[in-house]
Amino acid sequence: MIKAGIIGSTGYAGAELVRLLVRHPEAEVVWYGSHSYIDQKYADIYRNMFQIVDASCMEDDMDALADSVDVIFTATPQGLCASLVSEEILSKVKIVDLSADFRLKDVAVYEKWYGITHKSPRFIAEAVYGLCEINREKVKGARLIANPGCYTTCSILTAYPLVKEGLIDPMTLIIDAKSGTSGAGRGAKVANLFCEVNENMKAYGVATHRHTPEIEEQLGYAWGQPITVSFTPHLVPMNRGILATEYASLKPGVTADMVRAAYDKYYEKEFFIRVDHQGRPVETRWVEGSNYVDISYVIDERTGRIIMMGAIDNLVKGAAGQAVQNMNLLFGLPETEGLDQVPMFP
Amino acid sequence: MIKAGIIGSTGYAGAELVRLLVRHPEAEVVWYGSHSYIDQKYADIYRNMFQIVDASCMEDDMDALADSVDVIFTATPQGLCASLVSEEILSKVKIVDLSADFRLKDVAVYEKWYGITHKSPRFIAEAVYGLCEINREKVKGARLIANPGCYTTCSILTAYPLVKEGLIDPMTLIIDAKSGTSGAGRGAKVANLFCEVNENMKAYGVATHRHTPEIEEQLGYAWGQPITVSFTPHLVPMNRGILATEYASLKPGVTADMVRAAYDKYYEKEFFIRVDHQGRPVETRWVEGSNYVDISYVIDERTGRIIMMGAIDNLVKGAAGQAVQNMNLLFGLPETEGLDQVPMFP
Amino acid sequence: MIKAGIIGSTGYAGAELVRLLVRHPEAEVVWYGSHSYIDQKYADIYRNMFQIVDASCMEDDMDALADSVDVIFTATPQGLCASLVSEEILSKVKIVDLSADFRLKDVAVYEKWYGITHKSPRFIAEAVYGLCEINREKVKGARLIANPGCYTTCSILTAYPLVKEGLIDPMTLIIDAKSGTSGAGRGAKVANLFCEVNENMKAYGVATHRHTPEIEEQLGYAWGQPITVSFTPHLVPMNRGILATEYASLKPGVTADMVRAAYDKYYEKEFFIRVDHQGRPVETRWVEGSNYVDISYVIDERTGRIIMMGAIDNLVKGAAGQAVQNMNLLFGLPETEGLDQVPMFP
Amino acid sequence: MIKAGIIGSTGYAGAELVRLLVRHPEAEVVWYGSHSYIDQKYADIYRNMFQIVDASCMEDDMDALADSVDVIFTATPQGLCASLVSEEILSKVKIVDLSADFRLKDVAVYEKWYGITHKSPRFIAEAVYGLCEINREKVKGARLIANPGCYTTCSILTAYPLVKEGLIDPMTLIIDAKSGTSGAGRGAKVANLFCEVNENMKAYGVATHRHTPEIEEQLGYAWGQPITVSFTPHLVPMNRGILATEYASLKPGVTADMVRAAYDKYYEKEFFIRVDHQGRPVETRWVEGSNYVDISYVIDERTGRIIMMGAIDNLVKGAAGQAVQNMNLLFGLPETEGLDQVPMFP
Numbered sequence A, B, C, D: 001m002i003k004a005g006i007i008g009s010t011g012y013a014g015a016e017l018v019r020l021l022v023r024h025p026e027a028e029v030v031w032y033g034s035h036s037y038i039d040q041k042y043a044d045i046y047r048n049m050f051q052i053v054d055a056s057c058m059e060d061d062m063d064a065l066a067d068s069v070d071v072i073f074t075a076t077p078q079g080l081c082a083s084l085v086s087e088e089i090l091s092k093v094k095i096v097d098l099s100a101d102f103r104l105k106d107v108a109v110y111e112k113w114y115g116i117t118h119k120s121p122r123f124i125a126e127a128v129y130g131l132c133e134i135n136r137e138k139v140k141g142a143r144l145i146a147n148p149g150c151y152t153t154c155s156i157l158t159a160y161p162l163v164k165e166g167l168i169d170p171m172t173l174i175i176d177a178k179s180g181t182s183g184a185g186r187g188a189k190v191a192n193l194f195c196e197v198n199e200n201m202k203a204y205g206v207a208t209h210r211h212t213p214e215i216e217e218q219l220g221y222a223w224g225q226p227i228t229v230s231f232t233p234h235l236v237p238m239n240r241g242i243l244a245t246e247y248a249s250l251k252p253g254v255t256a257d258m259v260r261a262a263y264d265k266y267y268e269k270e271f272f273i274r275v276d277h278q279g280r281p282v283e284t285r286w287v288e289g290s291n292y293v294d295i296s297y298v299i300d301e302r303t304g305r306i307i308m309m310g311a312i313d314n315l316v317k318g319a320a321g322q323a324v325q326n327m328n329l330l331f332g333l334p335e336t337e338g339l340d341q342v343p344m345f346p
Helices: A012-021 A062-068 A080-084 A087-092 A107-114 A132-140 A150-164 A211-223 A256-267 A316-330 B012-021 B062-068 B080-084 B087-092 B107-114 B132-140 B150-164 B211-223 B256-267 B316-330 C012-021 C062-068 C080-084 C087-092 C107-114 C132-140 C150-164 C211-223 C256-267 C316-330 D012-021 D062-068 D080-084 D087-092 D107-114 D132-140 D150-164 D211-223 D256-267 D316-330
Strands: A002-007 A027-032 A071-074 A094-097 A144-146 A174-179 A230-235 A242-249 A273-276 A293-300 A305-312 B002-007 B027-032 B071-074 B094-097 B144-146 B174-179 B230-235 B242-249 B273-276 B293-300 B305-312 C002-007 C027-032 C071-074 C094-097 C144-146 C174-179 C230-235 C242-249 C273-276 C293-300 C305-312 D002-007 D027-032 D071-074 D094-097 D144-146 D174-179 D230-235 D242-249 D273-276 D293-300 D305-312
Touching (some): A062 A071, A071 A080, A150 A211, A150 A230, A150 A293, A174 D242, A211 A230, A230 D242, A230 D305, A242 D230, B002 B012, B002 B062, B012 B316, B062 B071, B062 B087, B071 B080, B071 B316, B107 B211, B144 B316, B150 B174, B150 B230, B150 B293, B150 B305, B230 C242, B242 C230, C002 C012, C002 C062, C062 C087, C071 C080, C071 C316, C094 C316, C132 C316, C144 C316, C211 C230, C256 C293, C305 C316, D002 D062, D012 D316, D062 D087, D071 D316, D094 D316, D211 D230, D305 D316
Parallel strands (some): A071 A094, A094 A144, A273 A293, B002 B071, B071 B094, B174 B230, D273 D293
Antiparallel strands (some): A174 A242, B293 B305, C174 C242, C242 C305, D242 D305
């Protein structure tokens, strides 16, 4: 059994890791780290875990963890993982960092968009961007995984084959993304109160959201040169789910068959990516609770654009599920181990 | 592998059976019955099943099913199962009926509350009321299981130990129940449209709801004589979950310890029933997606009443989960097989 | 024009007062009091007021207010109004207190249920309980109005005629109430985050909720002697609305006609109370945004009980609307002035 | 008093017309037309109208209506108004058509996108597109008003000043719109059931939605030549509200001041349009229940694009409110008469 420790186990992403790992056949959680609930029973905070998890929360102590576990998940705000990691720790344990600390290769870009100084720039080069379907082989040998952001996972995977194959002009790419509220975390903020979110829809972080450079970097690798995209996230009155609606101009001469072939080339054998070539719009409800990415697209002859749509569960493929998928790769397990949840509807 | 057929697989309860059975280690669905979607791919109706279920819907043909499967689940409106079942069928196959047809032992009561003539009264005596925690042993040897109603499962289990042990006066029992909207089914009715249900709360079926005699019959067995209860269901703007708030006068001299002991006597060893003796109100979110029943209670010295609270997922323990639990008992499997879903939150 | 000041104008009840008063033909808000947002533009906090309210927030200074306005609304937590009010202030200005400070005549009961020392017990006797339909005449001549609680307004009005006329046994009264989340206020608490409330239903304050003694006191006046009730509030995933489902045993010999006559006697001429004698369950959506109280009832011959149902908008009739109704009475205006909003659906 | 008749008064848009008109100081509804509920009391269908509207539903008989009323509102599906209108009717009565029948000047475009034959093409030229802020003077003298679509109202007004002033390249315009579910109407369809919409987000009508040509036609007038846009609507789990997020490339040399000046030029004096030049994203909650259009924008230097955001209540400014605004103009009333509802939050 793989011994897992979670730093930040009492946030929504941490709790989702717990949900997945307590039923994982090859892993067990031995350290429920928390900043706010030390010594409280985990099941008193997340009462769905009553009679399932008996442990109490422990400190977010990475040094102690490194001696106790095989893999550490950091489900914490940006900055924390970078401030704790060290060569000694990495020599003992694998780290899957769910924060943004090691996602961007250019430390200046990180510091500009996040507004903080990076505490461990020396590990950035080594860190592997854990978008499993794209970087599978690199993940297998890594010590430090930068687990992708929720919006970015959905945004990148939806457009990746067309960028990679050069079928769209990536400089025309506009990503209009919509997220359930769990993406905003469990912090007590007025803006996230039920009455503020319910019966409302809004954009936020317009032209400034931090997932923008992450999308640009990864799609830039696919394209072969830097790209700039418009990315606008929106808050939706639902708990889970991200929907990305992406617009781009098709290159001249690109046909529906070429688009289909591109998606098939990269995704036909992927267990977690389901492409619907009939153009039926994807819906977040069809992936809820699962690690699937649903993708469909419509070619609009009138405008010469393709509208690509992607849907994920932000807490699973957008966070904890992908983290477990990375763990499976790191430890040589089948990639789908413990991740075969059927999407729950309604 | 147990071969299972589902009559009514395209309703919400049927779809939940599919969700549970496709990951059940000892069962497989070989017949996706449907009245409305014959020959359509199941995954085109429930697109969460894309690349998971490849089958198309077939007729709701119980005779044909009886020759093809080991167990038939009927997830259909009242009347259908009773109109289809026969001695020949029961000689070939087990039936778990999710409708109300075989729940009430007194056919006159059935016909009065449901307003239809019972088509197979000869099987009523044989049918076992499949509330597993109460009737476990009877279920094991049965051919025909009457799977309990959603409200009734929650209402009965919440009060059962106190009625059985004579700690409350059952004639004072008032059950105020609240349900998510999936309990209303997938029929296209104005009253169940999003805009009609959202931002609204209402009672319905006041003093006339059909689950009333079912609760009265089962709690009457526990009490040893007939009882009459007030039962009021309410519709809540959420997808899943039933909450029952139950009020009853404690018998003179009953103490908190006696209440605790009664719950422990019947439920301490039950995997799916979680009793919180601290009196923290149960919440539907803590059982969502799982087969758990959460129960807590508060003794109110001022009024001499006890307020009992129970929560279930109406589609799992209130329908499909309990049906699978019954199937497990029928086929000698561990009762929890395929039913260890961790409640999903948020 | 009546000059109005609001202490606590940036909570949900305060904001609803603003919504109603800015369109009131005989009143204007001249003081937007706030503890947290002093000097900020009101319309920056509640952006629905953009280009409608130009004022900035001011301190919650009751002395200064008393010299500036004709009526002060205190939409603040319990304790504040009692700590600020004085004889001098009451000699200058009318006060409508939306908190609980002056609702209970017995200061010991207040201090027990609220757990705080009352700072101005000398004004308790003078304060008039502002349930307009019951205490209309007393309100007209008052200086200090104790605006009723949201749950209590709904709970009392639903049962009042039957208690007053002696048609039910009030000692059997059980009130199961359900409220939208705006009743929990705008404080930043984890328990009220969108993801915690959405897709969930729970009771809270079981046997201990502070509105209990308020209901008991007022219905005790109607009955003529003290009564004890069970009152259980529940949190519902919707913004607005309270639904009270109330159970009581009918006195022997009470007929449907007698029940109807009792409701008509007290409510037939009331503009804001709408009684449906057909027994159709009331729904919160039919009163949303308005000052109406909808009431219906079902007599259950089987159990000898009557099930009464009442619905209000907790922010209007349960708070700000009733406060304006009290203001209208205090200043000799038509009681419905500025309160003729049609319920908004969907 | 203006006598108003409503054809289709029992749909959501029709019911919103009733809500607005029953409190309109200069109008009264004298004919509640309905296809499905003839002879039923209106207040039995919309119980918010209990004790407010006493009338019963009548046939959707435009000839009879023309002799009884001053203005007819047709809140019906496309095709009906065109099939009923005649020269004789228009000689007697004003018509405000909330359907799409007279919005598009090119009948071929109408027939292509709507898939039906236009029954009254002879009135298309005469009909005035009732987007009041743009076509105010034309509306005043019209007999037949084509009340704009909900998405189109929001989409056009959000971009209009920049198109009109030539500050953006309209061929780059991409409109990603999100709507509450009331926009889907009150028809009993599985896709609009609570459990299908709740906890879900999806696009629909991708590249084929019928509001596309309406947007293109109107913005084409502003631009001076035909334009083509990408328009994608989405369904959001909320009752009311449309949010349009619009992307376009700024023309070279366009500054923030020029953008601001363009918005001010057209909207500074408009009562119902509120432009926030600070770039705070608009939110549907801030306009709910009101006739306001909220607009804000962000200039993204990185991409050279401007992101414009607009929010309306789809049932008010997107349907019934704008219809009343048109009625006010037609009858020489102040444009805001009966339309000063303050947005209701929460």
